[in-house]
Amino acid sequence: MITAVSESLPIRWGIIGAGGIATTVADDIGLSDGSVVGAVASRDGARASEFAARHGAARSYRSYDDLVDDDEIDVVYVATTHPNHRAHALLAINAGKPVLIEKPVCLNARHAREVFEAAERRKVFAMEAMWMRTNPLIRRARELIDDGVIGEVRGLRNEFGLGHPFDAAHRLYDLHNGGGALLDLGVYPVTFAYLFLGRPDEVRTFGTLASTGVDDAVAMQWLYGSEPRAQLWCSLSIDAPNEAAILGTGGWIAFAAPAFRPRGLVVHNRDTHYGIDDLLAGQGHGYGSEIAEVERCLRAGLLESPLVPHADTIAVLELLDRARADLGVRYPSE
Numbered sequence: 001m002i003t004a005v006s007e008s009l010p011i012r013w014g015i016i017g018a019g020g021i022a023t024t025v026a027d028d029i030g031l032s033d034g035s036v037v038g039a040v041a042s043r044d045g046a047r048a049s050e051f052a053a054r055h056g057a058a059r060s061y062r063s064y065d066d067l068v069d070d071d072e073i074d075v076v077y078v079a080t081t082h083p084n085h086r087a088h089a090l091l092a093i094n095a096g097k098p099v100l101i102e103k104p105v106c107l108n109a110r111h112a113r114e115v116f117e118a119a120e121r122r123k124v125f126a127m128e129a130m131w132m133r134t135n136p137l138i139r140r141a142r143e144l145i146d147d148g149v150i151g152e153v154r155g156l157r158n159e160f161g162l163g164h165p166f167d168a169a170h171r172l173y174d175l176h177n178g179g180g181a182l183l184d185l186g187v188y189p190v191t192f193a194y195l196f197l198g199r200p201d202e203v204r205t206f207g208t209l210a211s212t213g214v215d216d217a218v219a220m221q222w223l224y225g226s227e228p229r230a231q232l233w234c235s236l237s238i239d240a241p242n243e244a245a246i247l248g249t250g251g252w253i254a255f256a257a258p259a260f261r262p263r264g265l266v267v268h269n270r271d272t273h274y275g276i277d278d279l280l281a282g283q284g285h286g287y288g289s290e291i292a293e294v295e296r297c298l299r300a301g302l303l304e305s306p307l308v309p310h311a312d313t314i315a316v317l318e319l320l321d322r323a324r325a326d327l328g329v330r331y332p333s334e
């Protein structure tokens, strides 16, 4: 099924779900020279047609099936809530369409394996929309660390607090809609720690639950051997600066908030102390590097992005599965 998209034609995106993040990412697709919003589908036909008009999409659908069957769509972007990602990703894959799936790619690692195996069987591109991994400053930090600028990495901290007041009806607090801090927010600190430190030998998790049964505030301590190297924290209800730092034997790198889309880096070691500015400043909402990565992979005929490998996405979900199990959070659709 794999067919590379021509260099000279824009990538035509079809969006499933016309909600919050779909609007934000569609804005950035509109800023890309290599992409256009081709079509959108929503359960609510009026919402779909308003969305299409706002983002210059040629077509809107009230049915997700019709969108994935649209021959003038090159890639499907699944922008529905977490419990729907698996079914909507499989819908696109089974129609032979490449797919970008919002984070977390699925509710758990078992579902994620199912999606990626289906994509591999059908030979279509699939990627979690973990935009942090495509961010140029995150990639720069990896290069600096690989070059030994801060010595051997020995510690890392990363937090994501949203400060969203409790609201039992909101998806973030709704167990039936995949609510909870770990899957919505914690996926960033966990991906960050996995990216820079790899798989821990042991994870200790502490947390509190909201009255709806979702995890609200969670702290994780990751041990490598007996050494506690990663301190990760997330919360739905508590606001936080959302900074991060990586500590090495010869220095440190600080990530200016928000760490999942850094506004700058500060690099410090015995010889030097300098800042690196936001490389995405003034370029939309910051999703341009993710859109560019999807464009690059589709034009190269790749099935998987080297920046967001399937194995890493699954490994992160395994860690989130284990943390949720420690807290006793289980989704009805699992």
Ligand SMILES: NC(=O)c1ccc[n+]([C@@H]2O[C@H](COP(=O)([O-])OP(=O)(O)OC[C@H]3O[C@@H](n4cnc5c(N)ncnc54)[C@H](OP(=O)(O)O)[C@@H]3O)[C@@H](O)[C@H]2O)c1
Pocket: 016, 017, 018, 019, 020, 021, 022, 041, 042, 043, 044, 047, 079, 080, 081, 082, 084, 102, 103, 104, 129, 131, 171, 177, 184
């Ligand atoms: N990458 C990022 O920076 C980022 C930021 C925010 C969110 N996200 C992710 O994006 C996804 C959507 O988040 P959002 O804030 O955009 O959510 P949202 O606006 O509440 O919902 C998005 C869409 O999901 C569908 N939906 C919502 N509730 C549903 C339900 N109970 N049953 C079936 N479908 C439902 C609707 O599609 P229809 O239009 O068809 O009705 C809705 O428009 C989440 O997985 C989240 O983790 C990513």
